[in-house]
Amino acid sequence: MSGFAGHVLALAGGVGGAKLIRGLALQLAPAQLTAAVNTADDFNYLGLDICPDLDSVTYALAGLNDEKRGWGLRDETWRFMAAVERLGGESWFSLGDQDLATHVLRTARLREGASLTEVTGELTRALGISVCVAPMCDQPVRTLVDTGEGQLAFQHYFVARRCEPVVQAFHYRGAQAAQVSTPLADALVRPDLAVVVICPSNPFISIDPMLALPGLRARLEHLPVPVIAVSPIVGGDAIKGPAAKMLRELGLPVSAAGIAQHYGPLLDGYVIDRSDARLAGSLAPLPVHATNTLMRNDGDRADLAGAVLRFAEHVI
């Protein structure tokens, strides 16, 4: 435990974000942390409401995630998917047998009229998680990707087309009509809010959909507490996923500096990898802290979270 005083609001996408959320949870009391999670890559599949980023964060906090595969649950089996294939059903997105329970229960509760915030609370509590995990909003927001091949729905671009088409722009359909979820709105007005952490997630497909919600970006910019991002780019490349490719295709520097340039005046502080320390000068006057940002295990995750919290205490 870090001894950090105050509340932490963390914004996260899936796997990269989930690692730092887990680190923060190891450093803070559960009541000190709100994890607001991207829902713009949610989709309906086989009649089920799938929320990949919420599930990644939930499974990581519960310690049930599969570290080797990088997504989904540990000790997973795949008999449901094999049966779907045998019956000639859609099978481009793999749902594990245990994971299926999450999607079935969530879909049933949503059909009954519960909000995604309520369902997420129920599922996380059932797994013994006391940290508040909140969807960014309760209304559907969907990422659309403008590419050289036309506009593609996010999962089509990401899974079916394996991020191959060149990206030109992103749209977050529904964002303007959505509202930040109640737990996210509550965290923003807490008198003890001490820092907002933008996790090392993909800025274009995990963080920007949140910033597109009405008023959120302006609220964050005017908060009297620091907004600190952790770079998802280490040594000129992404640890996983298309973040580096997207930076290149959008004409931004393929480095931690490109991410800072993209977030612009939103950031009050920036944590980059030690191997990128030489970039700090070029980022001035943005306060920069260089440390190990590769999170291979819980020790790394807790260390990085501790470093972010200590840095936050020195950034106004």
Ligand code: GDP
């Ligand atoms: P996704 O929804 O699963 O793609 O997950 P996110 O949007 O949360 O994160 C993807 C980003 O996380 C990628 O750009 C990765 O480079 C970054 N990432 C993954 N693991 C790590 C890590 O251990 N350290 C850092 N700094 N970034 C990471």
